[in-house]
Amino acid sequence: xxxxxxxxxxxHFPIVxxxxxxxxxxxxxxxxxxxxxxxxxxxxTLAGLTIYPAWLTGDKAxxxxxxxxxxxxxxxxxxxxxxxxxxxxxxxxxxxxxxxxITLARTRxxxxxxxxxxxxxxxxxxxxxxxxxxxxxxxxxxVIDSPILASxxxxxxxxxxxxxxxxxxxxxxxxxTTTTQPSLPPAAAPASAIPTQxxxxxxxxxxxxxxHP
Numbered sequence: 180x181x182x183x184x185x186x187x188x189x190x191h192f193p194i195v196x197x198x199x200x201x202x203x204x205x206x207x208x209x210x211x212x213x214x215x216x217x218x219x220x221x222x223x224t225l226a227g228l229t230i231y232p233a234w235l236t237g238d239k240a241x242x243x244x245x246x247x248x249x250x251x252x253x254x255x256x257x258x259x260x261x262x263x264x265x266x267x268x269x270x271x272x273x274x275x276x277x278x279x280x281i282t283l284a285r286t287r288x289x290x291x292x293x294x295x296x297x298x299x300x301x302x303x304x305x306x307x308x309x310x311x312x313x314x315x316x317x318x319x320x321x322v323i324d325s326p327i328l329a330s331x332x333x334x335x336x337x338x339x340x341x342x343x344x345x346x347x348x349x350x351x352x353x354x355x356t357t358t359t360q361p362s363l364p365p366a367a368a369p370a371s372a373i374p375t376q377x378x379x380x381x382x383x384x385x386x387x388x389x390x391h392p
Contacts, residue, residue: 182243186236190318193233193269194311196226200276201304208301213283213290220280220292223304227273234266237318250321258317265310272303 203219241255279292279300291297 182236182239186233186240189229189236190233190315192229193226194315196222196229197269197272197304197307197311200226201308204301204304207291208297211290216283216291217280220276220283220300223276223300223307224273224280226307227270227276230266230269230273234262237262244321254317254321258314258321261310261314261317265307265314268303268310269307272300272307275299275303 200219200222203215203222207215207219238259241259244250245255275296279296282296283289283292292300
């Protein structure tokens with residue numbers, strides 16, 4: 180597998196986990212239920228764990244596609260810079276969520292983490308949503324919304340057009356018809372084919388012998 184392909188597969192995990200985790204934190208803050216807090220903190224922890232593979236594969240993929248003709252100059256660098264910031268934001272938020280999850284697990288009677296941790300995790304989740312959304316948007320601009328692919332002629336790029344296929348003259352397939360041949364009388368057999376009976380030679384007469392006196 181190539182690095183661009185791996186990055187396309189991996190980069191969706193931290194985005195989805197960060198968004199779902201942030202929404203779960205909002206719901207947990209509204210209802211103050213332990214189960215919701217555990218789910219929200221676990222989701223943000225997973226987002227922090229998956230952000231590094233997404234950044235690493237993206238960094239390797241940038242080297243592979245940076246000089247591609249369909250990539251606008253500077254698009255990969257802008258996306259990489261935003262990805263570096265997102266790496267720290269989501270990573271730190273995931274670490275705060277893990278600490279909150281551990282403290283919550285140690286206190287069975289508590290329905291939520293400490294107030295300070297709740298505030299830090301909530302702010303981190305909010306910033307994480309903004310970071311992953313903007314970074315994902317810049318990543319889509321590289322290929323999906325590439326202005327060079329949209330109008331290559333305006334950027335001085337000539338796209339080769341494949342030659343048209345030669346026009347084929349349609350042929351009509353004739354339906355075979357059955358014709359009745361007139362019956363002809365049997366031809367006379369050649370002379371060589373007629374059996375002949377052997378002709379017996381005529382009987383020879385005895386030759387008279389001369390008499391001697």
